[in-house]
Amino acid sequence: MALAIVKETTVQPRSASKPMVCVDAVTMSFGDFVAVENVDLTVADGEFLTIVGPTGCGKSTILNAVAGLLKPASGTVSIDGAPVRGVRNDIGYLFQQDALLPWKTALENVELGPLFKGMGAAERRERATTWLAKVGLKGFEDRYPHQLSGGQRKRVQMAQALISGPKVILMDEPFSALDIHTRHLMQNELLRLWQEERRAVVMITHDLEEAIALGDRVVVLAAGPRSRVIDSFPVALERPRDVAEIKLDQRFTDLYRNIWSSLRGEVEKSYERHD
Template sequence: MSFLEFRRLSVAFGDYVAVEGVSLRVAEGEFVSLVGPTGCGKSTLLNAAAGLLSPSEGEVWVAGRPLKGLNPLAGYLFQQDAILPWKTALDNVALPLVFRGTPWGEARERARAWLAKVGLERFAQRFPHQLSGGQRKRVGLAQVLIADPKLLLMDEPFSALDVQTRQLMENELLRLWQEDRKTVLFVTHDLEEAIALSDRVVVMAAGPRSRPIGDFPIPLPRPRDVAEVRLTPEFLRLHREIWELLRGEVLRAHAGT
């Protein structure tokens, strides 16, 4: 059963059509990654799923209903840190609960438990400028997950991290995802990251008027270690197969055609 569905979705900004006629289903509990060249509308689809953008044509369906306005079932982890610099790690994680009416005391207790889940219990009173890039991402991840979203939207959340920290965060994400299998739509420019994390990888055509042109199941066994899985023959086979399609779109985008 589809939890998230784009039905002939088109989004235009004036005369520029970012995506056109997109039909895509994401099953409940499925981890799907979108890959494609810059400007192919990946983030546009995330924003439409979050209810931040209204379709020019078509519909977004969530949990069997057409989406109208903001998506109350979604949590969004952005590429840039969205934590408040004047609040501690603990208070940043507690904020989503406070915004929903939870008293500060109860919200902080639940936030402590989430900081422990992401390995930051000793850093509860640190401010963002006192944390490393990876630690700030852990705070952001806990901040999103504490609200228990049914749909997790992620827009290149680890792209600014160094390679080692990025792999640690990818494994952290998979560990947390394994606990309750939320539905995930993940955007990345890194094909290796997409394969290592996902159940399916969807390739988007070069923009404008982008749409999905390839849909690849990833049959790698779970649980996975993202560093180890990259060394397996099946991973390399999948990478070659998907890159064969993706490479042409990247070249087309660079050529501006």
């Protein structure tokens, strides 16, 4: 099997662990419109990768290709060595929008993954209860999504995505719809859960601060169409981190300046094209 050729501008700290997600020369297009072209990405097992880029640069498209929701026009995506063909269920996906089933209670939503995998009722109920408690929603088991706040719904979604112990966690601007305080809270929560059991994470965001605060590595995408990877920055900040405090760190601000100088040009280009 052809191994992904990874163009790394810098040596990453966790290069020793095996690659979990390989995106190899992937081009995504919709008819004549080419969203992303020739993208190479590798995410090591246990690595938290964040992808930033201007609006409309096809960030979500890449994520959907990894999830198997969309098929690349060319190139291959593989997870843990196996090529992705169609939707697979060893990944956890955190959507930007409300993705909970509105006709199921918080508990029923969380136990969906185990249910679809054929786990017995008692066991999955027990696991779902544990996971709800883990995300701080003990006592909210029987609430329907419309009876929960935006942040609480996000917590349920987290539990829902993580309960089956996925190999890879994909996140598509998961916190962008939340207010700033809830967002900080959720980011810390996410880091705490991830710290417990490190998985490969690919997170898409347009918030550079979030990208640096959470990630091990930040990848910058060019303005679309025909977007591609233009830079990759390792984030050598120690963990565990507190997202609010880390922003005051000198190294954080230096990194922010570096990445922003790379990103700014693309954001400006994207505005010119969209005006």
